[in-house]
Amino acid sequence: MQDLAKNAYSTDSKRFTYDYPKVWDAEKMTGCHCDYPYVGYDCSYRECPLGDNPLTTGQVNAVKMFTCESKEGYFVLMWMGEPLTAIAYNADTSEVAAAFEGHSRVKGYAGDAIGVTFNSGSTVCSTVRVNIVEIEFKQNFGAIDPIALYAEGTDLGDGQIVFATEDGLYDSAGDRFFETDGTKRTTSAPTRDCARTATAHASTPTRSTTSHPTVTTVTAPAATVVTRSPS
Numbered sequence: 513m514q515d516l517a518k519n520a521y522s523t524d525s526k527r528f529t530y531d532y533p534k535v536w537d538a539e540k541m542t543g544c545h546c547d548y549p550y551v552g553y554d555c556s557y558r559e560c561p562l563g564d565n566p567l568t569t570g571q572v573n574a575v576k577m578f579t580c581e582s583k584e585g586y587f588v589l590m591w592m593g594e595p596l597t598a599i600a601y602n603a604d605t606s607e608v609a610a611a612f613e614g615h616s617r618v619k620g621y622a623g624d625a626i627g628v629t630f631n632s633g634s635t636v637c638s639t640v641r642v643n644i645v646e647i648e649f650k651q652n653f654g655a656i657d658p659i660a661l662y663a664e665g666t667d668l669g670d671g672q673i674v675f676a677t678e679d680g681l682y683d684s685a686g687d688r689f690f691e692t693d694g695t696k697r698t699t700s701a702p703t704r705d706c707a708r709t710a711t712a713h714a715s716t717p718t719r720s721t722t723s724h725p726t727v728t729t730v731t732a733p734a735a736t737v738v739t740r741s742p743s
Contacts, residue, residue, distance in 0.1 A: 521593035548616040564653050565697040574656035574694030576647045577681055580637035582671025588662040591615060595662045601637040608636055621651040631683055637671060641684045653696040
């Protein structure tokens with residue numbers, strides 16, 4: 513578990529903490545690292561396809577926002593604990609979209625899965641204006657986890673990335689922009705492949721892993737039972 517905490521991120525792209533050696537099971541819990549879409553304690557199940565519920569109408573897609581202030585370098589974003597490919601400071605909308613469409617939870621969708629718009633200019637970063645970058649998730653429905661910065665893969669010089677908060681983001685004209693909570697209802701589409709046990713898709717459990725295991729195996733000290741006969 514201590515190795516997992518050092519290398520893994522949660523689905524909202526935050527680091528795990530594990531206070532070793534104070535926690536007794538730091539070196540006693542192991543688990544499998546499953547490659548998406550495989551799940552389960554031994555990665556033998558595959559997550560069923562998800563899509564919009566066709567019986568509901570009038571919903572909207574989720575939209576996430578950020579701004580980039582820089583005149584050099586590149587940055588890496590994270591979503592659901594997985595880093596995207598690097599985005600250059602002068603990338604256009606199609607290049608930003610391509611970074612998201614390479615994500616394991618997006619690339620399985622056919623067609624247009626991510627929409628990117630800039631409210632100012634033609635490059636993602638700028639130092640002369642505030643460009644609001646909007647990321648629309650067209651195939652990932654329901655609640656969308658926040659986007660975060662993967663600092664280890666980012667080099668923007670003195671630049672910075674600012675993500676939208678509940679107060680929104682302001683552009684150079686003083687207009688305020690807010691993220692959109694997706695309201696489309698996700699529906700599972702079970703198939704024979706995802707409903708039955710599949711061939712194992714993970715290596716033998718080890719103490720060194722890079723993502724949060726779905727289920728872990730605990731090795732605990734055996735209890736000592738003392739039996740006394742009546743005197």
